Amino acid sequence: MAVSVDDAIDLAIFSFVIWISFISVCTGLLVLKTLYNVSPLHPLCKYPGPLLWRASRLPASYHHARGDLYKYITAIHSDYGATVRIAPDELSFTSPEAWPQIYNSRPQLQKTQFHFPPQDEEARLPGSMITAPDTEHARLRRLTGPAFLNSSIAEVEPVLQHYTDLLCSQLTEASSEGPQNMVDWLLWTLNDVIGQLALDQEFLCLEKRRMHPWPSFLLSVLKTTATLNQFVRFGFRMKWLAPLIPKDKMADRENFFNTATDAVNQRLAREKEESTNSEAGSKKNASMKRPDIIGLMLREMKGWDRLTDAEITANSVLIIGGGAETTSTCLSATLYHLCKTPQVMARLRSEIRDTFVSPEDITIKAVSNMPYLKATIDESLRIFPVASFITPRVTPPAGHVIDGEVIPGGTYVSMGQWFMGRSERFFHRAKEFRPERWLGPEVKEEGPYGLSTDEVLRPFSLGPRNCIGKLLALAEARLVIAKLLWHFDMELEGGQDDWVDNARFYILWELQPLMIKFTPANRS
Numbered sequence: 001m002a003v004s005v006d007d008a009i010d011l012a013i014f015s016f017v018i019w020i021s022f023i024s025v026c027t028g029l030l031v032l033k034t035l036y037n038v039s040p041l042h043p044l045c046k047y048p049g050p051l052l053w054r055a056s057r058l059p060a061s062y063h064h065a066r067g068d069l070y071k072y073i074t075a076i077h078s079d080y081g082a083t084v085r086i087a088p089d090e091l092s093f094t095s096p097e098a099w100p101q102i103y104n105s106r107p108q109l110q111k112t113q114f115h116f117p118p119q120d121e122e123a124r125l126p127g128s129m130i131t132a133p134d135t136e137h138a139r140l141r142r143l144t145g146p147a148f149l150n151s152s153i154a155e156v157e158p159v160l161q162h163y164t165d166l167l168c169s170q171l172t173e174a175s176s177e178g179p180q181n182m183v184d185w186l187l188w189t190l191n192d193v194i195g196q197l198a199l200d201q202e203f204l205c206l207e208k209r210r211m212h213p214w215p216s217f218l219l220s221v222l223k224t225t226a227t228l229n230q231f232v233r234f235g236f237r238m239k240w241l242a243p244l245i246p247k248d249k250m251a252d253r254e255n256f257f258n259t260a261t262d263a264v265n266q267r268l269a270r271e272k273e274e275s276t277n278s279e280a281g282s283k284k285n286a287s288m289k290r291p292d293i294i295g296l297m298l299r300e301m302k303g304w305d306r307l308t309d310a311e312i313t314a315n316s317v318l319i320i321g322g323g324a325e326t327t328s329t330c331l332s333a334t335l336y337h338l339c340k341t342p343q344v345m346a347r348l349r350s351e352i353r354d355t356f357v358s359p360e361d362i363t364i365k366a367v368s369n370m371p372y373l374k375a376t377i378d379e380s381l382r383i384f385p386v387a388s389f390i391t392p393r394v395t396p397p398a399g400h401v402i403d404g405e406v407i408p409g410g411t412y413v414s415m416g417q418w419f420m421g422r423s424e425r426f427f428h429r430a431k432e433f434r435p436e437r438w439l440g441p442e443v444k445e446e447g448p449y450g451l452s453t454d455e456v457l458r459p460f461s462l463g464p465r466n467c468i469g470k471l472l473a474l475a476e477a478r479l480v481i482a483k484l485l486w487h488f489d490m491e492l493e494g495g496q497d498d499w500v501d502n503a504r505f506y507i508l509w510e511l512q513p514l515m516i517k518f519t520p521a522n523r524s
């Protein structure tokens with residue numbers, strides 16, 4: 001049937017009116033919602049915060065994607081107080097009492113999923129422990145936890161020693177070429193360690209002085225994720241956003257998952273072979289032929305209570321993503337503050353050089369007994385908390401008491417850790433890098449708030465979903481700092497005053513180059 005010109009015009013006008021009505025209704029609803037967000041009717045109306053942030057999630061999402069959200073949260077706490085509203089449905093707390101109420105309550109508050117790569121429909125691997133729902137998480141954590149105990153770390157010590165020594169010998173060579181970018185060197189070292197521990201792979205980052213494509217890929221994914229997740233927060237589905245991701249990135253992703261899965265499969269096949277060949281048939285002996293986290297995990301699994309191969313792969317990938325960049329950031333920040341504070345550097349150098357006659361004496365056990373070294377790392381995690389913004393939790397529908405107030409259901413809640421670490425409210429002379437504050441005779445120094453230093457901050461979070469790698473991270477950090485200071489004298493190249501200020505936090509940190517001049521230690 002032929003359509004007349006008049007009919008076509010009517011249809012076009014009708015469509016136009018429908019669209020205009022639709023857009024007007026949506027805009028009207030949006031305006032109403034925005035007005036409601038800042039009205040006295042909103043359940044969070046009594047919590048202060050900048051008008052735009054209370055009205056819409058856009059400012060928080062924008063700054064999250066730019067990597068400077070932590071700075072804005074800090075500024076909002078400075079301007080508006082201890083508990084602030086950083087989005088229509090989100091609060092940030094700074095009262096230390098709120099830590100366990102958010103991160104260690106019974107039952108657990110649900111963890112939000114907006115900070116990690118979303119599980120799309122075509123996900124190649126199951127979720128890892130960091131995103132798993134609580135019930136599943138408990139099982140994953142029970143099966144992987146033993147691989148991160150002090151006794152397990154002692155077993156993988158040869159790997160940590162090997163790469164720390166390699167870092168020192170490579171730096172000895174490179175130091176004659178001029179100042180070195182320690183952000184790179186430390187990333188290379190920690191990636192070499194974690195590649196060996198998590199996937200039994202030699203990444204050869206230190207040897208080739210470059211990042212291995214896998215950790216590079218994971219870091220780039222995390223940065224893109226910080227942006228994509230903001231769209232997901234506004235109701236977009238990951239599969240709608242996928243076409244926006246360049247084809248070569250998708251190919252990298254495919255390649256990454258294939259090679260990671262192959263690596264784990266090879267490692268598991270070797271385990272089976274070694275287990276069969278083992279003279280005594282003892283699984284314990286087989287697992288420990290080459291010390292790594294997979295071997296330690298497998299040793300703990302019994303009968304039906306096991307991780308599937310895909311779960312081992314997913315969690316190994318998580319450990320690569322979370323285990324190297326975190327510790328290397330802590331180490332970069334520690335070196336930066338040491339170089340900026342010569343009296344602290346001198347005291348720590350004396351502690352290390354007076355204790356150890358030769359570098360072979362520097363063991364994980366020995367460095368765990370050095371008070372000033374330990375205090376220096378604690379102080380570094382105070383002034384530059386690697387987890388500046390720990391994943392928010394959501395209050396249950398019936399509400400939840402935090403810091404003496406009933407917080408309405410469905411509210412996102414988190415702690416302003418960056419603000420707390422730098423606040424005169426909690427720490428005397430908070431801007432100074434002063435490890436001495438952690439060295440009280442019996443207890444740690446008491447801050448203005450009346451709490452000892454280690455009660456204010458939780459750099460590794462707390463509760464059942466805290467950092468599984470805390471002991472490993474601290475062992476690595478102490479070992480690397482002790483060996484670097486034993487071998488070298490160090491000096492910053494120029495002031496680099498903006499180094500901290502220029503850092504960006506997505507899910508992990510992106511740091512500016514940290515240029516340091518190294519000279520072999522003067523032992524006269």
Ligand code: HEM
Pocket residue numbers: 129130131141318319322323324326327330386387390391459460461464465466467468469470472473
């Ligand atoms: C200075 C170094 C580190 C810091 C400050 C740190 C901090 C944290 C924090 C705050 C969390 C909780 C995240 C959340 O609630 O979303 C976490 C989780 C986690 N971290 Fe670390 N981390 C460090 C090093 C490591 C290392 C070396 C590893 C492994 C080798 C590791 C593996 C993990 C894993 C697997 C989780 C998830 C735990 C779970 O969900 O049960 N981290 N980390």
